[in-house]
Amino acid sequence: MRPSGRACFSGNGYVYATRAEEIAKEQGIKRIARLASNENPFPPSPKALQCAEKALQEVNRYPPEVHRTLVKAFAERFGYPSVVLGNGMDGVIETVLRTLIDPGDRVVIAQPTFSFYGVAATAQSASVVSVPRRSDFSVDIPAFIRACQDAKLAFLCTPNNPTGTFTPLEEVREILDATDTLLFLDNAYIEFAAADYLGLMQENDHLIIGRTMSKAYSLAGLRLGYAFVPAWFETSYLRASTPFAVNRVTAAAAEGALSDQSHVTRIVTHVRHWRRRFLEECGNRAYPSEANFILIDVAPLKGDEVMERLAARGIMVRSCASFPGLGDHFIRVSVGEAWENELFLREIAVL
Ligand SMILES: *Cc1c(COP(=O)(O)O)cnc(C)c1O
Numbered sequence: 001m002r003p004s005g006r007a008c009f010s011g012n013g014y015v016y017a018t019r020a021e022e023i024a025k026e027q028g029i030k031r032i033a034r035l036a037s038n039e040n041p042f043p044p045s046p047k048a049l050q051c052a053e054k055a056l057q058e059v060n061r062y063p064p065e066v067h068r069t070l071v072k073a074f075a076e077r078f079g080y081p082s083v084v085l086g087n088g089m090d091g092v093i094e095t096v097l098r099t100l101i102d103p104g105d106r107v108v109i110a111q112p113t114f115s116f117y118g119v120a121a122t123a124q125s126a127s128v129v130s131v132p133r134r135s136d137f138s139v140d141i142p143a144f145i146r147a148c149q150d151a152k153l154a155f156l157c158t159p160n161n162p163t164g165t166f167t168p169l170e171e172v173r174e175i176l177d178a179t180d181t182l183l184f185l186d187n188a189y190i191e192f193a194a195a196d197y198l199g200l201m202q203e204n205d206h207l208i209i210g211r212t213m214s215k216a217y218s219l220a221g222l223r224l225g226y227a228f229v230p231a232w233f234e235t236s237y238l239r240a241s242t243p244f245a246v247n248r249v250t251a252a253a254a255e256g257a258l259s260d261q262s263h264v265t266r267i268v269t270h271v272r273h274w275r276r277r278f279l280e281e282c283g284n285r286a287y288p289s290e291a292n293f294i295l296i297d298v299a300p301l302k303g304d305e306v307m308e309r310l311a312a313r314g315i316m317v318r319s320c321a322s323f324p325g326l327g328d329h330f331i332r333v334s335v336g337e338a339w340e341n342e343l344f345l346r347e348i349a350v351l
Helices: 019-027 046-056 068-078 086-099 118-122 142-149 167-176 198-202 230-240 248-258 259-283 302-310 338-348
Strands: 083-086 106-111 127-132 155-157 182-186 207-212 225-228 293-297 330-334
Touching: 019 083, 019 248, 019 302, 046 248, 068 083, 068 248, 083 086, 083 230, 086 118, 086 155, 086 182, 086 230, 086 302, 106 118, 118 127, 118 155, 127 142, 142 155, 142 167, 142 259, 155 167, 155 338, 167 198, 207 230, 259 293, 259 338, 302 338
Parallel strands: 106 127, 106 155, 155 182, 182 207
Antiparallel strands: 083 225, 207 225, 293 330
């Protein structure tokens, strides 16, 4: 019998921002505004590049299995000792699932949110339990807690992709106090927010905080994710992990990037400035955001339609139609360089 892919992958998987780029290229547009993937529009810190270049000299050797100096650098900067690494936070998410999930275990997800939790949990043969967010995209805390009762793991993204919603610290604490289920807080965009959740690590042994060097640190192409984990979780994670999941060029670049906080400060200032302008100019169609992107309601138009129209004018945004539980009339636009943002604001106003 001819082999075939598993049934759980027959539907839509992870959505990449390629369609908009194809359309822009068909129009012959050379200078495309890349506002579809929440990337950092600015190049990495020169320190990151220097460190990466140096590490390249040694790639005939396998990297260290545990990148101790990088782990130590994270631990010292953020003041919490147990840190694990992965091939992007996507890699961390996958390894966390591999560490914990037996077939049929329940995994709770507050939707609409980042789609990879569902894809990766399903791949692990988990049973995914969706908890719908409220109409303003805040988390329905009582419903989330109820869903956690017989679950192994729960994912909560804050600031949430694609809505930008920040879940207040007190609400996260309420969840942690009410349940023993391991909570994975996805903080991919935390550097752009007004507060973080690190203090909760000290008080809880069922909390994981996932972070990435892909957004604020401009290293999306090198794939480095990390997580603060309870001490008891560390050894199992390392055993479940793909051997040498993080290469030495990436680890070196991350260490260099981490040592240059002025780069992060610059991008955060830029993002906050433009986020305010996007919100002002898009009025009540835009949702408040603590991330480097904004969710915009484009009804009565459809997200796909707006994505295509903007693409034809050289602007890539993300249609949110593929996010389960969101509806088909939203787009997500990332804060880019000034010229990209200006172009977007001009075109969205006359759409
Ligand atoms: C971008 C993103 C990630 C993944 O980041 P990588 O480190 O690039 O894998 C994880 N979670 C959310 C919510 C994201 O938006």
